[in-house]
Amino acid sequence: MSVTPNGFDLDTTGRRIVVDPVTRIEGHMRCEVNVDEDGVIRNAVSTGTMWRGLEVILKGRDPRDAWAFTERICGVCTGTHALTSVRAVEDALGITIPDNANSIRNIMQLNLQIHDHVVHFYHLHALDWVNPVNALRADPKATSELQQMVGPNHPLSSPGYFRDVQNRLKKFVESGQLGLFKNGYWDNPAYKLPPEADLMATTHYLEALDLQKDIVKVHTIFGGKNPHPNWLVGGVPCPINMDSVGAVGAINMERLNLVSSIIDKCTTFVQNVYLPDVIAVGGFYRNWLYGGGLSSQAVLAYGDIPEHPNDFSPGQLHLPRGAIIDGNLEEVHDVDPRDPDQIQEFVDHSWYSYGEPGRGLHPWDGVTDPEFALGPNAKGTRTNIKELDEAAKYSWIKAPRWNGHAMEVGPLARYIVGYASGHEAITEQVNGLLTTMDLPVSALFSTLGRTAARAMEAEYCAGLQKYFFDKLMANIIAGDSSTANVEKWDPSTWPKEAKGVGMTEAPRGALGHWIRIKDGRIENYQCVVPTTWNGSPRDAAGNIGAFEASLMNTPMERPDEPVEILRTLHSFDPCLACSTHVMSPDGHEMARVKVR
Amino acid sequence: MSQMETFYDVMRRQGITRRSFMKYCSLTASALGLGPAFVPKIAHAMETKPRTPVIWVHGLECTCCSESFIRSAHPLAKDVVLSMISLDYDDTLMAAAGHQAEAAMEETIEKYKGNYILAVEGNPPLNEDGMFCIVGGKPFVEQLRHAAEHAKAIISWGACASYGCVQAASPNPTRATPVHKVITDKPIIKVPGCPPIAEVMTGVITYMLTFDRLPQLDRQGRPQMFYSQRIHDKCYRRPHFDAGQFVEAWDDENARKGYCLYKMGCKGPTTYNACSTVRWNDGVSFPIQSGHGCIGCSEDGFWDAGSFYDRVTDLTQFGVESNADKIGIAAAGVVGGGIAVHAAASILVSAQRKAQSKDPSKETHEETRS
Numbered sequence: 001m002s003v004t005p006n007g008f009d010l011d012t013t014g015r016r017i018v019v020d021p022v023t024r025i026e027g028h029m030r031c032e033v034n035v036d037e038d039g040v041i042r043n044a045v046s047t048g049t050m051w052r053g054l055e056v057i058l059k060g061r062d063p064r065d066a067w068a069f070t071e072r073i074c075g076v077c078t079g080t081h082a083l084t085s086v087r088a089v090e091d092a093l094g095i096t097i098p099d100n101a102n103s104i105r106n107i108m109q110l111n112l113q114i115h116d117h118v119v120h121f122y123h124l125h126a127l128d129w130v131n132p133v134n135a136l137r138a139d140p141k142a143t144s145e146l147q148q149m150v151g152p153n154h155p156l157s158s159p160g161y162f163r164d165v166q167n168r169l170k171k172f173v174e175s176g177q178l179g180l181f182k183n184g185y186w187d188n189p190a191y192k193l194p195p196e197a198d199l200m201a202t203t204h205y206l207e208a209l210d211l212q213k214d215i216v217k218v219h220t221i222f223g224g225k226n227p228h229p230n231w232l233v234g235g236v237p238c239p240i241n242m243d244s245v246g247a248v249g250a251i252n253m254e255r256l257n258l259v260s261s262i263i264d265k266c267t268t269f270v271q272n273v274y275l276p277d278v279i280a281v282g283g284f285y286r287n288w289l290y291g292g293g294l295s296s297q298a299v300l301a302y303g304d305i306p307e308h309p310n311d312f313s314p315g316q317l318h319l320p321r322g323a324i325i326d327g328n329l330e331e332v333h334d335v336d337p338r339d340p341d342q343i344q345e346f347v348d349h350s351w352y353s354y355g356e357p358g359r360g361l362h363p364w365d366g367v368t369d370p371e372f373a374l375g376p377n378a379k380g381t382r383t384n385i386k387e388l389d390e391a392a393k394y395s396w397i398k399a400p401r402w403n404g405h406a407m408e409v410g411p412l413a414r415y416i417v418g419y420a421s422g423h424e425a426i427t428e429q430v431n432g433l434l435t436t437m438d439l440p441v442s443a444l445f446s447t448l449g450r451t452a453a454r455a456m457e458a459e460y461c462a463g464l465q466k467y468f469f470d471k472l473m474a475n476i477i478a479g480d481s482s483t484a485n486v487e488k489w490d491p492s493t494w495p496k497e498a499k500g501v502g503m504t505e506a507p508r509g510a511l512g513h514w515i516r517i518k519d520g521r522i523e524n525y526q527c528v529v530p531t532t533w534n535g536s537p538r539d540a541a542g543n544i545g546a547f548e549a550s551l552m553n554t555p556m557e558r559p560d561e562p563v564e565i566l567r568t569l570h571s572f573d574p575c576l577a578c579s580t581h582v583m584s585p586d587g588h589e590m591a592r593v594k595v596r
Numbered sequence: 597m598s599q600m601e602t603f604y605d606v607m608r609r610q611g612i613t614r615r616s617f618m619k620y621c622s623l624t625a626s627a628l629g630l631g632p633a634f635v636p637k638i639a640h641a642m643e644t645k646p647r648t649p650v651i652w653v654h655g656l657e658c659t660c661c662s663e664s665f666i667r668s669a670h671p672l673a674k675d676v677v678l679s680m681i682s683l684d685y686d687d688t689l690m691a692a693a694g695h696q697a698e699a700a701m702e703e704t705i706e707k708y709k710g711n712y713i714l715a716v717e718g719n720p721p722l723n724e725d726g727m728f729c730i731v732g733g734k735p736f737v738e739q740l741r742h743a744a745e746h747a748k749a750i751i752s753w754g755a756c757a758s759y760g761c762v763q764a765a766s767p768n769p770t771r772a773t774p775v776h777k778v779i780t781d782k783p784i785i786k787v788p789g790c791p792p793i794a795e796v797m798t799g800v801i802t803y804m805l806t807f808d809r810l811p812q813l814d815r816q817g818r819p820q821m822f823y824s825q826r827i828h829d830k831c832y833r834r835p836h837f838d839a840g841q842f843v844e845a846w847d848d849e850n851a852r853k854g855y856c857l858y859k860m861g862c863k864g865p866t867t868y869n870a871c872s873t874v875r876w877n878d879g880v881s882f883p884i885q886s887g888h889g890c891i892g893c894s895e896d897g898f899w900d901a902g903s904f905y906d907r908v909t910d911l912t913q914f915g916v917e918s919n920a921d922k923i924g925i926a927a928a929g930v931v932g933g934g935i936a937v938h939a940a941a942s943i944l945v946s947a948q949r950k951a952q953s954k955d956p957s958k959e960t961h962e963e964t965r966s
Contacts, residue, residue: 019694020732023687026659028731049730051721052656053769054762062903068891069899072762075660075791123666127691136630168678174637176624177647177682183700184691209674213667213794217880224883225876226667227660227791230891232846237888241852249833249854249885258880370769372724383725385733396728484847566693577658 006297006406006543008552011042016387019562020049022569024124026076027576029535031569032388033551035559044544044551045390046535046569048397048576051351051370058525062491063089063517066525067231070513073527074578076119078227079112079219080506081513081527081578086233088513090310092500098482101235102309103472104222107259108229109504110305110465111218114266116507117411117458118215118274120573122208125451128567129281130193130201133186136170138162138199146196151276153268156207165203190556190563192284201281204273211269218262221255235484240476251483256473263469267462270455278455279436282448286437291447291568293550297327298405299413300533302335302512304505305464312503318464319505320418320426325405329420335402337501337512340365343528346399349390349537358540360401363514363526364499395537397579399545400528408546409509409533410572412453416444425463429456447550450571491520506530508573531579534572547572604643647679648805649704649712651743652686655736656729656763656772657718661754662688664791668798669878676798680805684712687731698732705746713804714747716740716757720778721770728770737778744779749810751785751800752776755893758786758817765899776817783810786817790893793874796822816896818868827864827890830872833857851887861905862889869894 001011012034020030028050034043058069066089071082083105090097097105140163147157178184185191193201216226222238223229230237241250303321306312314321314334322332336342344360347353353371354361361367374382375392388394399406407413418426419441433452434441443449488494499516509530516524536545544552547569556564604617612620621639625632652662666673677683683690684704685697692700704712718736721728726735744750752775755761764772776784787800800819803811811819828834836842837856844850844859858865864872867890871882883890889905892898 018733020730021687021693021697023690023693023697026688028654028687028729028736030730030733050656051728051770052763052772056767056769057762057765057899062905065904068904069762069765072658072660072790075658075663078660078663119666123689133630172678173630174634175641175647175682176621176638177641177649177684179647179677179681179683180686180690182684182690182692182703183696185696206674209666210672213669213673213877216667217877220877220880220886222886224881224886224888225871227663228893230883230886230888232888234846237846238886239847239851241854244852246853246855250852250887370724370728372727380733383727383735383738385730481852482847486846489846561696562693577656 002542004538004542004544006294006549008544008549009042010544011036014042015559017559017562018387019565022566022574024127024566024570025574025576026074026578027574029569029574029576030388031547031551031562031565032390033565035556039556039559041551041554041556041565044548045388045394046537046545046547047388047395048531048535048579050576051396052577055368055525055527058522061522062520063092063515063522064233064489066515066522067233070525070527071228071231073529074575075227076575077112077116077506077508077578079108079223079229079231080504080511082229082231083109084502084504084506084511084513084527085515086231087502087504088500088515089233089502089517090500091502092498092515092517093488093494095234095485095488097235097309097485098480099309099475100240100472100480100483102306103468103475104236104238104483106305106468107465107472108219108222110461110468111215111266113461113507114270114458114465115212115215116573117454118208118269119212120507121274121278121451121454122205124573125570126201126205127184128563128570129191129285130205131186131191131198132169132181132202132205133173133184134191134193134195135199135202136166136173136195138166138195140166140199143196143199146280147200150200150280151272154272154276156203162199162203165206166199169202185558185561185563188557188561188563190558190567192288193281194284197280197284201277204277207273208269211265214262215266218259221251221259232484234486234489235482237484239483240481242476242481260469263462263465266465270458270462275455275459278452279433282452283437285448286439289443289446289448290554290564291550291571292445292449293548293552294406294408294546295412295416295449295550296442296445298325298402298407299323299416300335300402300407300409300510301414301417302337302503302505302510304503319414320421320423322417322421323402323407324417324420325403329416332417332421337503337514342403343512344401345528345532346401346539348399348540349393350395350398351393352398363512363528364516364524366514366524366526390538395535397532397535397537399536399539400532401539401543404541406536406539406543406545406549407533409530410450411457411507411509412444412450413509414505415453415456425460426456429460447568447571454573494520506578508575508578509533527578529575529578531572531575535574535576535579547574602643602645604639646708647682649684649708650681650686650715651684651701651704651712651747652688652715652717653736653739653743654687655716655718655720655740655756656770657754657756659688659717660791661717661756661797662686664794665753665797667794667877670795671798671802673798676801681713681801701743705743709746711748712746713749713751714743715751715753716775717753718756719760719764719772719774721763721772723769723771740775740778744782747782749783749785749804750775750779751787752817753787753797754792755788755790755898758788759896761790762899784817785810785813785819788818788823788894788896789869792894793822793870793876795874796870822870822874823868823894825868827867827869827872827884831864831884832872833884857884857887857889859907860889861903861907863892863895863898863901863904863908864890865908867892867895
């Protein structure tokens with residue numbers, strides 16, 4: 001047994017369980033754990049199993065195109081990389097954006113938060129708590145009563161409605177073709193909901209599937225499509241024209257009315273369905289408070305949603321910025337993405353090489369030199385891995401550290417930072433939820449806490465979305481219809497060399513892009529993304545990452561059925577295509593990518 | 597599809613007795629936690645024609661194709677998944693993980709040999725022995741080959757599977773490779789775009805279920821019904837192009853009037869897709885309508901065709917009735933593949949029409965037809 005510097009007792013003597021693929025996530029991931037004779041997890045290993053090389057590909061390209069490339073890092077949190085990228089380029093070139101562009105970007109980013117959180121809870125996470133097969137046993141009348149109790153303002157609540165959904169489910173199950181539900185763990189005692197709660201939540205799974213396609217129409221209006229709307233360095237591409245010639249082809253009254261109606265729809269669903277569901281489902285699992293991991297000791301947020309264009313000072317951000325370490329909620333540290341000592345990435349346990357062990361590099365100076373090799377104690381072969389050797393390299397994800405600390409990022413991290421720094425809206429929401437559920441603050445530091453923080457954040461973002469819509473309208477009414485600043489559009493106006501950083505809070509957590517521009521071209525581009533933080537492997541000092549820490553000491557009902565592992569990993573909303581990246585700044589990396 | 601065996605047929609063929617079959621149904625019922633009343637219903641379903649099974653695998657990608665798919669408004673994604681197909685393996689959405697997920701795929705392959713559709717999102721990297729994308733401890737390319745072996749047909753979703761997309765952009769460090777260069781013995785339907793339009797995706801699937809055949813494909817393997825015309829051909833801003841009315845700078849007066857985005861780098865004139873007709877997200881808008889030029893995301897190699905803000909320079913005035921297939925025929929004789937289709941089209945057309953202007957923004961065009 002060994003104790004990590006961040007305080008976890010690792011015991012690798014017990015039986016090894018491998019989960020690969022980890023499903024209901026974005027991208028490819030593997031997880032291995034050791035369980036003791038009681039089925040309790042005593043060691044956890046998380047592995048990113050894909051690598052695409054986008055930052056290598058970006059080298060030498062037009063910085064104004066970078067948003068489109070980086071947007072394709074992830075189609076789930078679509079748009080957030082693009083926003084981060086245009087911010088990085090604007091930071092490097094000193095471009096200020098118009099007020100309307102700031103409001104429209106915020107609306108789009110908030111819209112993404114809501115969409116992503118809803119889809120995550122219902123379509124990626126719910127099946128860890130909800131058993132759709134058990135829903136067949138539900139009494140539709142009792143389900144209706146449950147619905148009216150937990151979400152009295154939701155109109156779809158009649159017994160007949162639930163009976164119809166149940167009949168459809170029955171027909172589906174009776175077909176013997178279970179599709180997505182095939183080989184699920186439906187008789188596992190880890191599922192605790194009564195059939196009526198299962199039916200209610202499964203019904204909302206279907207309602208949310210219908211709704212989410214409407215939520216994103218805000219992106220379609222401002223960005224032309226979703227997934228992957230269009231963005232613009234210097235502002236937003238959509239012009240505003242309220243009543244002049246050609247207004248029908250621009251952002252006009254009809255378009256804004258559609259945005260407004262969708263914003264209302266988001267707010268209604270989050271308040272009447274999503275948040276009540278999380279409270280109802282959470283209530284049945286209120287004794288299952290595992291999965292806290294790093295959340296009680298080290299969390300990080302960059303902050304986002306600036307009130308004013310280009311002002312990223314912490315006091316002007318609606319989503320909070322700060323770092324908490326050693327579990328000390330009394331002190332919220334400021335975070336400086338430009339400080340070469342604060343954010344560094346390590347590769348001692350990642351399939352990359354820096355040439356010397358124990359070295360950490362700031363993203364502006366990042367290097368990515370892939371080196372795929374299994375450790376001496378791995379089982380299987382190079383192309384048929386049975387078990388990994390975590391004492392050696394074992395992941396395509398690097399290990400980012402903040403002042404040497406492994407950190408958790410994401411909605412829970414944002415909410416802990418907000419709570420600790422006295423953010424009014426967040427504090428009120430958190431206290432309200434804890435009172436409703438009759439739980440202490442410490443209950444936040446759990447898998448359920450992560451899931452609840454996400455739901456609270458969706459509600460908060462829905463309110464902010466309305467706030468920025470009203471702000472946009474007020475500005476247009478005041479006569480400002482500007483959406484883009486083109487003063488520095490032409491590369492001939494740029495300095496010979498420049499570097500910048502863009503930060504956002506992606507749905508999954510703190511996201512940063514660091515860019516160096518030289519002679520009008522990208523010289524170096526580096527992304528450190530939320531799942532790089534959360535999915536981080538061990539570092540040279542032996543600190544385990546957030547996924548790994550969160551699995552520790554969790555009991556499994558049936559170790560061969562990874563319900564509890566999935567539940568906790570999903571609570572982070574892992575995004576593996578984002579997390580596994582590449583790049584080096586020095587012009588030699590193409591030659592160093594090993595082509596075998 | 598029509599000749600598909602039922603689950604019961606397969607079990608009988610494998611020498612399983614009726615009695616064992618009923619026992620299996622009863623075990624299935626109890627495994628699902630259902631009572632004995634469900635046994636005859638499960639048996640009945642297994643004896644009748646099943647929904648078409650679909651295995652949906654993921655290579656190097658960003659999941660935008662799956663996200664687009666669930667945006668479908670007609671039909672709704674839930675109706676596709678609950679009533680039209682049986683999505684037996686899709687690691688993005690399925691309940692099971694690890695061994696149980698792999699078993700779900702094996703069972704589907706075994707039971708529906710030659711009768712399931714393989715949908716591929718993303719592509720396999722071939723460098724590093726394929727280990728830039730690992731599934732179940734093995735290279736993704738192995739899973740792809742395995743699932744393809746007994747597939748009835750393959751759908752290559754999106755630009756990744758069809759052409760390689762962003763990870764295959766120069767210098768393609770992982771050697772990300774489109775599906776048709778790895779699987780060469782199966783019918784492949786390419787549905788390009790980054791991502792494809794949701795209703796195009798469900799349109800392709802429902803066409804196959806309705807007509808029990810593959811859609812008509814062009815010479816690049818794309819469904820003709822959605823990819824035979826350029827965005828430019830059906831763009832509502834086309835009259836401004838023809839009239840020589842262009843946006844000159846972002847957010848200028850012309851942008852606010854909705855003039856043509858050609859000078860801002862719009863790739864609509866060289867991009868074959870349904871964006872300007874079907875539009876996006878239930879027909880709400882499409883890139884040009886929202887003020888940004890088309891970036892050409894359904895075209896092979898669009899990441900390496902210069903900046904998104906560079907003006908299209910190989911634009912020639914072959915008319916709207918010239919479709920991708922005709923151009924493909926010309927291209928096939930001229931180039932070995934890649935992005936040269938439109939360059940080849942220009943060669944063809946310029947041979948026919950020597951007097952075309954290279955920069956149509958300089959003049960107002962007469963309507964020309966090739």
